[in-house]
Amino acid sequence: xxxxxxxxxxxxxxxxxxxxxxxxxxxxxxxxxxxxxxxxxxxxxxxxxxxxxxxxxxxxxxxxxxxxxxxxxxxxxxxxxxxxxxxxxxxxxxxxxxxxxxxxxxxxxxxxxxx
Amino acid sequence: xxxxxxxxxxxxxxxxxxxxxxxxxxxxxxxxxxxxxxxxxxxxxxxxxxxxxxxxxxxxxxxxxxxxxxxxxxxxxxxxxxxxxxxxxxxxxxxxxxxxxxxxxxxxxxxxxx
Numbered sequence: 001x002x003x004x005x006x007x008x009x010x011x012x013x014x015x016x017x018x019x020x021x022x023x024x025x026x027x028x029x030x031x032x033x034x035x036x037x038x039x040x041x042x043x044x045x046x047x048x049x050x051x052x053x054x055x056x057x058x059x060x061x062x063x064x065x066x067x068x069x070x071x072x073x074x075x076x077x078x079x080x081x082x083x084x085x086x087x088x089x090x091x092x093x094x095x096x097x098x099x100x101x102x103x104x105x106x107x108x109x110x111x112x113x114x115x
Numbered sequence: 116x117x118x119x120x121x122x123x124x125x126x127x128x129x130x131x132x133x134x135x136x137x138x139x140x141x142x143x144x145x146x147x148x149x150x151x152x153x154x155x156x157x158x159x160x161x162x163x164x165x166x167x168x169x170x171x172x173x174x175x176x177x178x179x180x181x182x183x184x185x186x187x188x189x190x191x192x193x194x195x196x197x198x199x200x201x202x203x204x205x206x207x208x209x210x211x212x213x214x215x216x217x218x219x220x221x222x223x224x225x226x227x228x229x
Contacts, residue, residue, distance in 0.1 A: 033216065042119075042206055042219040043160075056216055091160060093217075104210075104217060106152075106160035 002026070004094050005074075006107035013082045013114050021077040021110045025094030032075040033104060034067060037089040049075060082114045117142045117209050121220035128197055129228050135182075136192040136223050138207030147211040149183065149190045154222070155203040163205070166190065194225075202227045 005024040013019050025032050030051050035043040045059040049069040060067065064082075069075040079086055089111045093104040118141045128134040140149065151163040166174045166183050173181050178198075182191045194201055204224050210217035 035219075042121075042221040045216045045218060048216050059216075089158065093160070103162055103165070105162075109158050 004029075004092055004105050004107035006090075006092050006110050008110060009108065011110055011112050013112065015083055015114055016081050019079040019082050019086070019112055019114075021079075021090050021092075021112070022074045023077070023092030023094075023107060024074040025092075026096075026105055029094035029096050029105075031095045031097065032069050033093045033095075034075075034077050035091045035093070037091060037109070039088075043091060046077070079112075082112075084114050087112055087114045117144070117147075117218040119207050119209050119218050119220035121207050121223050123223045124221075125224040125226070127226040127228055130197060130199060132197055133193060133195045134197055134225065136194075136205050136207075136225065138190045138192070138220060140188050140190060140207070140209045142188075142209055144211060147209060149181075150208040150210065150217065151179070151181070151190075151192045152206045152208060152219075153201075153203045154206065155200075160206075164192065168211075197227045199227050199229060201225065 004026055007022050032049045034046040037043050047060050047067045048056040052071050064080045066078045089109045091109045092107045095104045120139045122137055147168045149166045153161045153163045164174050164176045164179050166181055173183050178195045180193050204222045206222045207220040208217050
């Protein structure tokens with residue numbers, strides 16, 4: 001049973017381009033969380049999704065950021081018209097059930113660099 | 116809203132010593148969970164230990180144990196017989212309840228010295 005898979009591991013984008021980050025949850029997990037980690041900072045919650053539903057997007061910036069978790073395929077975090085401040089590590093976590101009563105397993109993250 | 120505070124940005128201890136990392140939290144939830152995650156240089160987030168708030172007994176995992184003081188909203192991590200491989204960032208986190216998401220503190224960078 002493979003762990004949470006994130007790709008790419010490293011992504012470089014020029015200002016104004018789009019960034020697409022992918023997360024394949026562990027087999028059997030239907031809950032996905034996205035976090036952003038700035039250098040020397042903790043993980044900041046961005047969005048919580050279940051299959052085809054956004055449950056909580058209170059941590060998502062109002063513009064340029066969107067997330068989806070389709071019925072088939074990985075969860076996608078999409079950042080349009082990237083700016084230098086978007087440079088960070090983006091982590092995805094998955095769990096089999098709702099809430100922290102089940103353990104969240106993390107992927108290895110995608111490091112986005114905007115040049 | 117939940118908040119998690121780690122007041123020690125960085126710590127260093129000698130190998131084999133015991134070290135305690137501090138964490139305080141605030142939540143309005145009655146049923147919640149607390150976690151300590153480890154992030155080594157590989158950046159992988161690894162769950163070290165978890166505590167259900169309704170359990171009075173402190174959680175223990177081998178060399179790792181917690182001191183959970185519910186009234187004080189304190190959740191410290193004790194690492195006994197520290198090893199070089201314990202060198203990492205350690206994040207305290209709180210989650211559960213209606214919100215369901217896990218909120219992280221800013222982390223403590225722990226150095227185990229040979």
